Amino acid sequence: MIRLLILDVDGCMSDGKIIYTADGLELKNFNVKDGFAIKEWVRMGHYAAIITGRNSTIVEHRAKELDIAYLYQGVKDKRSVAIQMCAELAIESHEVAVIGDDLNDYLLLQWAGQAYTPNDGSDYIKTFAHVLERSGGDACVREMIEKVIRRNGEEEKFLSRWM
Numbered sequence: 215m216i217r218l219l220i221l222d223v224d225g226c227m228s229d230g231k232i233i234y235t236a237d238g239l240e241l242k243n244f245n246v247k248d249g250f251a252i253k254e255w256v257r258m259g260h261y262a263a264i265i266t267g268r269n270s271t272i273v274e275h276r277a278k279e280l281d282i283a284y285l286y287q288g289v290k291d292k293r294s295v296a297i298q299m300c301a302e303l304a305i306e307s308h309e310v311a312v313i314g315d316d317l318n319d320y321l322l323l324q325w326a327g328q329a330y331t332p333n334d335g336s337d338y339i340k341t342f343a344h345v346l347e348r349s350g351g352d353a354c355v356r357e358m359i360e361k362v363i364r365r366n367g368e369e370e371k372f373l374s375r376w377m
Contacts, residue, residue, distance in 0.1 A: 215309060215366050215367075216260075216309055216310065216311045216327065216328060216362045216365070216366055217260055217261060217305055217309045217310075218260065218261040218262070218263065218299075218300065218303065218305050218309060218310045218311070219252075219255060219260070219261070219262045219263070219310075219311050219312075219313075219358075219359065219362070220263045220264075220265055220292075220296055220310060220311070220312040220313075220322065220326070221252075221262065221263065221264050221265075221282075221312075221313055221355060222264075222265070222266060222312075222313060222314040222315060222316075222319055223242075223264060223266040223268070223270075223273050224242075224266065224267075224268060224315075224350075225314075225315035225316060225332065225334075225335070225350040225351075226313045226314065226315050226332060226350050226351075226354060226355060227244055227245075227248060227264075227276070227350075227351070227355055228242045228243055228244055228350065228351045229243055229349070229350050229351030229352070230315070230350050230351065231243070231351075240270060240272060241272075242270070242272050242273075242276075243351055244276055244351075245351055245352065245353045245355070245356070247353040247356040248353055248354075248355035248356045249276075249279070249280050250356070251355065251356040251359040251360065252280045252281075252282065252355065252359065253280055253281060254359075254372060254375075255359055255363075256280070256281045256282070256283075257281075257375075258368065258371055258372065261283070261284065261303060261305070262280070262281075262282045262283070262284070263282065263283075263284035263285070263286070263296075263299060264277050264282055264284070264285050264286065264287075265286045265289050265292045265295050265296060265322070266286070266287050266288075266289065267288070267289055267290065267292075267318050268287065268288065269287045269288045270287065273285070273287060274287070284299060286299075290318075291321075292314075292318065292319060292321070292322040293321040293322045293325050296310065296312075296322055296325065296326075297325070306327075307325055307326060307327055308327035309327060310325075310326045310327050310328070311326060311327065311328040311329075311330065311358065311362050312325075312326040312328070312329055312330065313330040313331065313332075313346075313354070313355060313358050314329075314330075314331060314335070314339065314343075315331055315332050315334070315335035315336060315339065315350055316335065316336050316339070317336055317338060317339075319331075319339065320336075320338065320339060323339060323342070323343050324342065328344065328362065328365070329342065329343035329344065330343055330344045330345075330346055330354075330358045330361075331343040331344070331345055331346065332345075332346050332348060332349050332350040332352075332354040333345055333346055333347060333348060333349055333354075334349040334350055335350070344358075344361070346358060360372075
């Protein structure tokens with residue numbers, strides 16, 4: 215059973231575009247459908263983490279908004295961070311699902327029990343990860359979470375609050 219989701223930001227939770235204003239402020243687009251599913255995942259008693267290679271106050275704000283308790287930014291070796299976090303939470307790699315889209319996610323995705331990539335992810339990752347129908351920033355995280363919930367046999371629990 216998957217107990218922990220590890221999420222990449224640029225190219226997964228967002229479309230991968232980084233927009234700067236004339237004042238140098240960074241803007242990102244997040245999909246509300248992803249956020250809804252992430253919050254429900256956490257409400258169900260599971261863990262969610264963001265591990266990203268960049269640093270952004272926008273991502274910090276989004277993590278707080280979604281009740282994501284584990285946020286790691288500016289990470290070069292994502293797999294090492296995940297291994298350390300799992301040791302602290304007493305979670306094994308087969309209990310982890312990861313979504314990533316590019317080569318900096320490669321080793322982390324190979325380590326995880328379930329690896330997912332958006333349909334516009336790197337072709338190298340597509341050779342071993344579950345390729346989602348949606349693109350990064352277009353509710354691909356939501357699609358992944360629904361697949362994980364089904365594989366976990368938790369659909370009734372996921373839907374119970376809404377039906």
